[in-house]
Amino acid sequence: MSEHTAPTKERILEAAGEIFGQRGFKDATIRAIAQAAEVNIAAINYHFRDKEGLYGAVLEEVFHIGFTRFPATLGLDTNIDPEQRLRAFIRAMFFRLLSREGWGGIAGRGRLIARELLAPSPAFEAVLDRYIKPHKDLLVTIIIEIMGVNPGPEKLMSCAISIIGQCIYYAMASPVIRKISTDNAPTEENLDRLAEFVWLFSLGGIAKIKDATLSPVKETV
Amino acid sequence: MSEHTAPTKERILEAAGEIFGQRGFKDATIRAIAQAAEVNIAAINYHFRDKEGLYGAVLEEVFHIGFTRFPATLGLDTNIDPEQRLRAFIRAMFFRLLSREGWGGIAGRGRLIARELLAPSPAFEAVLDRYIKPHKDLLVTIIIEIMGVNPGPEKLMSCAISIIGQCIYYAMASPVIRKISTDNAPTEENLDRLAEFVWLFSLGGIAKIKDATLSPVKETV
DNA sequence: AGGAAAATAAAACATTTGTTTGAAACTGGC
DNA sequence: GCCAGTTTCAAACAAATGTTTTATTTTCCT
Numbered sequence: 001m002s003e004h005t006a007p008t009k010e011r012i013l014e015a016a017g018e019i020f021g022q023r024g025f026k027d028a029t030i031r032a033i034a035q036a037a038e039v040n041i042a043a044i045n046y047h048f049r050d051k052e053g054l055y056g057a058v059l060e061e062v063f064h065i066g067f068t069r070f071p072a073t074l075g076l077d078t079n080i081d082p083e084q085r086l087r088a089f090i091r092a093m094f095f096r097l098l099s100r101e102g103w104g105g106i107a108g109r110g111r112l113i114a115r116e117l118l119a120p121s122p123a124f125e126a127v128l129d130r131y132i133k134p135h136k137d138l139l140v141t142i143i144i145e146i147m148g149v150n151p152g153p154e155k156l157m158s159c160a161i162s163i164i165g166q167c168i169y170y171a172m173a174s175p176v177i178r179k180i181s182t183d184n185a186p187t188e189e190n191l192d193r194l195a196e197f198v199w200l201f202s203l204g205g206i207a208k209i210k211d212a213t214l215s216p217v218k219e220t221v
Numbered sequence: 222m223s224e225h226t227a228p229t230k231e232r233i234l235e236a237a238g239e240i241f242g243q244r245g246f247k248d249a250t251i252r253a254i255a256q257a258a259e260v261n262i263a264a265i266n267y268h269f270r271d272k273e274g275l276y277g278a279v280l281e282e283v284f285h286i287g288f289t290r291f292p293a294t295l296g297l298d299t300n301i302d303p304e305q306r307l308r309a310f311i312r313a314m315f316f317r318l319l320s321r322e323g324w325g326g327i328a329g330r331g332r333l334i335a336r337e338l339l340a341p342s343p344a345f346e347a348v349l350d351r352y353i354k355p356h357k358d359l360l361v362t363i364i365i366e367i368m369g370v371n372p373g374p375e376k377l378m379s380c381a382i383s384i385i386g387q388c389i390y391y392a393m394a395s396p397v398i399r400k401i402s403t404d405n406a407p408t409e410e411n412l413d414r415l416a417e418f419v420w421l422f423s424l425g426g427i428a429k430i431k432d433a434t435l436s437p438v439k440e441t442v
Numbered sequence: 443a444g445g446a447a448a449a450t451a452a453a454a455c456a457t458t459t460g461t462t463t464g465a466a467a468c469t470g471g472c
Numbered sequence: 473g474c475c476a477g478t479t480t481c482a483a484a485c486a487a488a489t490g491t492t493t494t495a496t497t498t499t500c501c502t
Contacts, residue, residue, distance in 0.1 A: 008449080024340070026248045030490060040451050045491065047449090114339055117394040118332060119245070128400065136401065157402045158418045165390030166383045172393060173338040173386070179349065180357065181378045197379045200433050201426035208425025209418070229479080251460060261481050266461065268479090449498065458489080467480070472473100 009047045011037040016058045021104070021112040025055055025121065056123035059116070062109050063131045070096035072138055082145035087199045089139060090167060094195040097171040098186045114172040136160055146206055151213040159209060163202045170194060230268045232258040237279045242324075242333040246276055246342065277344035280337070283330050284352045291317035293359055303366035307384075308420045310360060314388040315416040319395075319407045335393040357381055367427055372434040380430060384423045391415060 006014070015037035019028045030051055034041045048054035070092045073085070096102040103109040116124050139160045144150050170177065170186040178185035186194060227235070236258035240249045251272055255262045269275035291313045294306070317323040324330040337345050360381045365371050391398065391407040399406035407415060 024245070024247070026245070029488080031488090040449095041490090042452085042492080043450060051490065111339060114393075117397050118335055118339065120396050120400075128397070132397070133401065153402075154404045155418070157405045158415070159422070161390065161398065161405060162387045162419060162422050165394070166386045168394070169382065169386030169390055172335070173389070175341050176338050176349070176353070177382065179341075180354065181374075183375045184378045184382060194379070197376070197430070198383060200429050201380070201383050204425040204427070204429025204432075205422035206425070208421050208428070211425075212421050250458080252458090262460090263462080263482085264480065272460065444502090446501090447499085449496100451494100451496075453493085453495105455492075456490095458487105460485105460487085462485075463483085465481085465483105467478105469478070470476095472475090 008037075008039055008043055012039055012044055012047060012054070013058060013061055015039075016054055017062055017109050017112070018104075020055060020058055021109040021115075024115055025051075052122070055121065059112070059121070059123045059127055062103065062112060063127050066096045066103050066109075067131055067135075070102055072135055082142050083203060086139075086142050086146060086163075086202065087196075089142060090163065090199045090202065091192075091195045093164070093167040094170070094186070094191050094198075097167065098174075098191055100188060103171075110171040114168065117168065117172075136164075139163065143206060146203070147210045149210065149214070151209065155209060155213060159206055162205060163198070166198045166202070229258075229260055229264055233260055233265055233268060233275070234279060234282055236260075237275055238283055238330050238333065241276060241279055242330040242336075245336055246272075273343070276342065280333070280342070280344045280348055283324065283333060284348050287317045287324050287330075288352055288356075291323055293356055303363050304424060307360075307363050307367060307423065308416075310363060311384065311388060311420045311423070312413075312416045314385070315391070315407070315412050315419075318388065318392040319409075319412055321409060324392075331392040335389065338389065338393075357385075360384065364427060367424070368431045370431065370435070372430065376430060376434060380427055383426060384419070387419045387423070 012033065016028075016033045019033050019036060022028075023032075030041055030044055033054075034044060044051075044054055048057055072089050072092045078085075097110040097113070100108075103113065116127075120128075140156050143156055143159050143163075150156070174186050178187075184190070184194070233254065237249075237254045240254050240257060243249075244253075251262055251265055254275075255265060265272075265275055269278055293310050293313050299306075318331040318334070321329075324334065337348075341349075361377050364377055364380050371377070395407050399408075405411070405415070
């Protein structure tokens with residue numbers, strides 16, 4: 001086995017990330033992963049105990065790499081204006097989720113995260129506390145600064161969901177998006193433009209929510 | 222079998238929608254569906270040929286019911302102002318996707334649609350042409366009217382994706398959202414408020430995009 | 443060099459699962 | 473009342489799949 005560059009355990013993680021992302025937990029078979037990693041089937045159980053153990057290891061590794069390579073604060077100082085920090089936050093999400101350098105877009109691991117949101121696995125709980133909650137808190141902080149006022153936790157959370165939802169929808173629905181509009185498919189060369197759009201759209205949304213909070217109007221319908 | 226209210230075929234469709242939505246195609250077993258429908262396993266193959274045939278029938282029925290009971294134009298006239306039509310459009314999406322009357326929220330069929338976006342099945346192609354594309358076209362029409370100008374197909378599509386993405390994200394990520402914030406979980410009693418928020422946020426987003434289109438600014442970073 | 447521990451390999455096992463089969467029960471028309 | 477067609481049922485089948493077993497090879501410390 002000295003013909004391989006990476007050791008067995010890493011090759012398994014690599015192949016498993018790809019195949020779990022493409023097919024989902026149930027549809028991904030140990031045999032397919034073993035074949036892709038050029039590894040004996042039993043090696044998977046040896047290194048990761050069972051299929052679920054392997055999945056947990058993949059999930060942890062995927063999040064770690066993604067948030068390490070594309071931190072939400074993309075090298076920006078805290079004293080830079082909050083609009084630009086939101087811009088960096090959104091760009092980081094797009095590139096983390098969809099770029100080849102990140103979770104690999106369509107064919108790759110971005111969809112593994114989408115699957116977790118849809119149906120969290122037992123291994124997701126840890127990832128939620130370690131990565132997602134702090135990530136959300138950072139976004140909320142940025143939104144407060146942009147608004148200049150604090151509209152309360154409920155509206156803040158709604159804003160955060162609207163922003164994150166736009167980003168993740170691109171990763172999640174990319175198969176369908178590219179069937180409807182190639183211009184807006186989240187391909188490598190479109191990521192910059194799409195991130196810029198979502199940033200502007202979200203700035204407008206935040207401004208509108210601020211207005212509505214400061215001067216609530218009675219409904220007419 | 223005369224003790225059942227609905228005929229076998231309908232009971233199977235009913236149970237299959239529930240279970241496919243909860244577990245996904247692969248993870249849902251014929252046996253679980255048969256048991257839930259109180260039907261013999263072979264009855265499924267008899268009425269729907271095979272598992273894939275059943276899934277196709279479920280998908281078609283789910284979309285038909287959803288768009289029939291919650292049309293995107295929710296009884297509004299075309300000459301009403303476009304902001305209110307957007308409001309109706311978004312409300313319809315929320316209630317179609319998440320209400321008990323619609324695709325049944327968390328435990329139900331809303332997630333079946335989310336799964337299709339993530340990994341379209343062969344049966345999805347037909348649904349795409351019949352329901353989703355016209356639905357998108359309607360939204361684009363509304364956005365044009367709100368803007369008062371036509372920013373071009375690319376920006377229009379981006380707006381549509383941002384709006385639809387927010388709605389679908391609630392349906393898709395509801396398991397995680399409710400773990401982070403119960404106030405913003407898309408439960409029956411929250412739907413009105415969430416739809417209202419997404420509407421406002423989107424109005425702000427559209428306005429901002431219109432501004433940026435009319436007076437583009439050079440980037441400073 | 444020797445030997446214990448770690449790693450890899452091939453084969454077999456036990457379950458799960460979609461599908462088929464052939465018989466039984468039911469339905470509606472004559 | 474009876475029969476052809478339809479529907480339901482229990483059992484069996486065949487394929488796929490996660491896991492275990494046992495043997496062999498490799499690694500690494502003394």
